[in-house]
Amino acid sequence: MHTPTQLQEIIEEAIPQIVYPNHPNNLYEPIRYIMSLGGKRIRPVMVLMAAELFTTDINKALDVALAIETFHNFTLVHDDIMDNAPLRRGKATVHEKWGVNNAILSGDVMMVESNKHLSKVDILVLKPVLDTFNATAQGVCEGQQLDMEFELRNNVSIDEYIEMIRLKTAVLLGGAMKLGAIVGGASTADADLLYKFGENLGIAFQLQDDILDVYGNPEKFGKQVGGDIISNKKTFLHLKTLALAQEHEVDSLTSIAIDQDVKVNQVTQLYNKYEIKELATIEMNKYLSKATAALDSLAVADEKKNNFRELVQQILKRDS
Amino acid sequence: MHTPTQLQEIIEEAIPQIVYPNHPNNLYEPIRYIMSLGGKRIRPVMVLMAAELFTTDINKALDVALAIETFHNFTLVHDDIMDNAPLRRGKATVHEKWGVNNAILSGDVMMVESNKHLSKVDILVLKPVLDTFNATAQGVCEGQQLDMEFELRNNVSIDEYIEMIRLKTAVLLGGAMKLGAIVGGASTADADLLYKFGENLGIAFQLQDDILDVYGNPEKFGKQVGGDIISNKKTFLHLKTLALAQEHEVDSLTSIAIDQDVKVNQVTQLYNKYEIKELATIEMNKYLSKATAALDSLAVADEKKNNFRELVQQILKRDS
Structure with missing residues (x-):
């Protein structure tokens, strides 16, 4: 079994090898940029960790791990627009560098790229993988919506808050684990x-x-x-x-x-x-x-x- | 075989029956709104037309038709933000009614909804359906990017223009036809x-x-x-x-x-x-x-x- 650090290295090596089209450059360069900003890669590491509980071949889970990391970065690009955030991991956000419209569109195509990664999994698990991913992605969007709405409300309950962080943050960690388990053969x-x-x-x-x-x-x-x-x-x-x-x-x-x-x-x-x-x-x-x-x-x-x-x-x- | 008008009626009947979650309401109400604004439903009709060349059971193609129509409307929501458009089909655009951030996020979740429709097709054609849909969605994003870039350029060639309209408009019609054919058994x-x-x-x-x-x-x-x-x-x-x-x-x-x-x-x-x-x-x-x-x-x-x-x-x- 790999250590989490080893799994992180596998992800860090795989990300620069993802091939995006070269044209239109301004659509794809923001994707290369945000994907290269690093972070702990906790979500794709979780995919691989979960897969490795059930299989010795973690390559089976790599496409799903990249799908999850791409999706996570897509949410960062769009969330940063909504939050009007100038910085992400100490660097200029995508919309600061390329403008809001370009950032919306590069984010959209990242969603497509996530789905392209996903579609490469073994056909035997494709349907449950898609169902889990779609439910996860939907939850994350709902969480971001609630987070934005809570900023404007003065009567947010603790239960509502827990539900918001569950959707915005926790569902993606759960989804990453479950997807890894599915492709691992759980x-x-x-x-x-x-x-x-x-x-x-x-x-x-x-x-x-x-x-x-x-x-x-x-x-x-x-x-x-x-x-x-x-x-x-x-x-x-x-x-x-x-x-x-x-x-x-x-x-x-x-x-x-x-x-x-x-x-x-x-x-x-x-x-x-x-x-x-x-x-x-x-x-x-x-x-x-x-x-x-x-x-x-x-x-x-x-x-x-x-x-x-x-x-x-x-x-x-x-x-x- | 159905006439195009009959197929359009099938689509018009199916759209209000799509079930979205009720909560958060501001995430899903814009989807119901934009999907109900009508239009000729030419893309989903094309899916059904193409399917009917190869099968008598067009219900097989209905999920794909709804995926294509949802995706098309998603591009309208995001394009209208980028174009700063106040009206769509004579009614206020989603970002005019709900604000830009809400419109970005409702658009994002429409992409997920498209993928949920797609994932319901027969497992035997799921992989080619996903590949075709993802290539189509990617092309449409590229076309919108080129369209935005051309507004700022003074040296657009005829060939570049044809390539832009191919991506922005034509790829989706081609994709609709091909997807219908695939699920029909072509x-x-x-x-x-x-x-x-x-x-x-x-x-x-x-x-x-x-x-x-x-x-x-x-x-x-x-x-x-x-x-x-x-x-x-x-x-x-x-x-x-x-x-x-x-x-x-x-x-x-x-x-x-x-x-x-x-x-x-x-x-x-x-x-x-x-x-x-x-x-x-x-x-x-x-x-x-x-x-x-x-x-x-x-x-x-x-x-x-x-x-x-x-x-x-x-x-x-x-x-x-």
Whole structure:
């Protein structure tokens, strides 16, 4: 079995070998650009990890892994337009470099490229692969829609928030796991368990992200600590505090920051008062437990599950 | 066999029966909206027409027909954003009603919906159906990219223009025909001939569109006659005149219209001087001949081809 690092290297080697047409250059150059910006390639690595539970030939899963990575990058291109984001992984976003119209269209053709990768899988698993991929892609779009709508709403519930991060983030991790399992030759039951593992891991990961934005190690944290507080982002911490705090305390959560440090400080104190970090950790652990339970039920030799247990541990341990 | 009108009715009945999720409503309501705006449903009708050459059970082809119509409407939603168009079929465009971000995302999910329709075809033809659809979708995106780029260029050749309209418009008609043939059970040779028929018909249709914009019957023509002239659109007529006219004559083609009637009049006279209508008609007939040749070669009883010959005649006869 490969280590996750080895699998990441396989993905990093495969991506530059994807052949796109040369013409029209402005349609395809943005795809090469965004696909080369790197990242941890966590989603395609998950595809390969899941496949390797059931097959020794992970090449079977490479096309699906590239489909998932291409789809993920497509969502980044379109999301960055919607969020008006200037930077992605420290570099100019596609719409900043090529303009919004070009970015819409290059994103569209990335969706086609994803489907081209998918269509190369063994005909025996093609139908379940398509069904899983389409359900995943649809969920991700729904999650992005909810995320945009929540920005304009003042009455988002915790349940709605969990459902949004499930769709926007976790469904793709679940889908990646399930697709890897299917092309690896898993039973439907095992493929569904890996979906559950990935989805619950994804929700836990996003909750940990919310926690680390406030309580992360500032020296290791790549972004400004308290960034979510400054932008009044409706995270789990924010929404939970809104639900628990007294009316006069709520202002500091939703007011525009005049002095950013003061605002971060004020809100963090409020979070501390209501033990929001602990409540968020309990919530996170709930989803990690669900992920672990799915993993335990998987009809696969226990020693093969180590990489997956390591993923759970990484979330528990990370401080940035 | 069904008449084209009957096939159109089948499509019109099937579209409102497509079930989309209800939530998030703002993601799916734009899809219901754009799909209900009507139009001639020419692409899905072509799918069914092509299928019926090879099977008596056109229900086999209905999912593909809906995939093609959904994909076509997806391109309309995104193209209208890029073109900043306020109206589509006399109604507000999706981005006018729901905003640009929502329109991008609803378009994205329409692409997923297209793929969901496709995935329902018989497993025996699933792979060639996907390959044909993906090649078609990719071509349409390339055509839109070229169209946008041509607006900013002053040296577009006739060959480049034909290639652009082939990709932007004709490939989808060819793809619709080929997909219908495949699900109907055609041989590869016949499916490819129907692709050629559809593609060449599409190029001819667009050239006729260019001609009718200037020479169409103003009483029947739904848009302003000379609209292409007023907006300096790089049509076949425009580009051919640029290639033939003397330097001092070119100004009227490319200048901004101060008086629209004067401009349309001036340019039309220039077109007449260089017999551009006749040259465009020769070019159009070239593609209609190719379409007819492909149809003649098709290994199908001649009387079954009547609906297809009628399509050719409709283009030759139309005056609006």
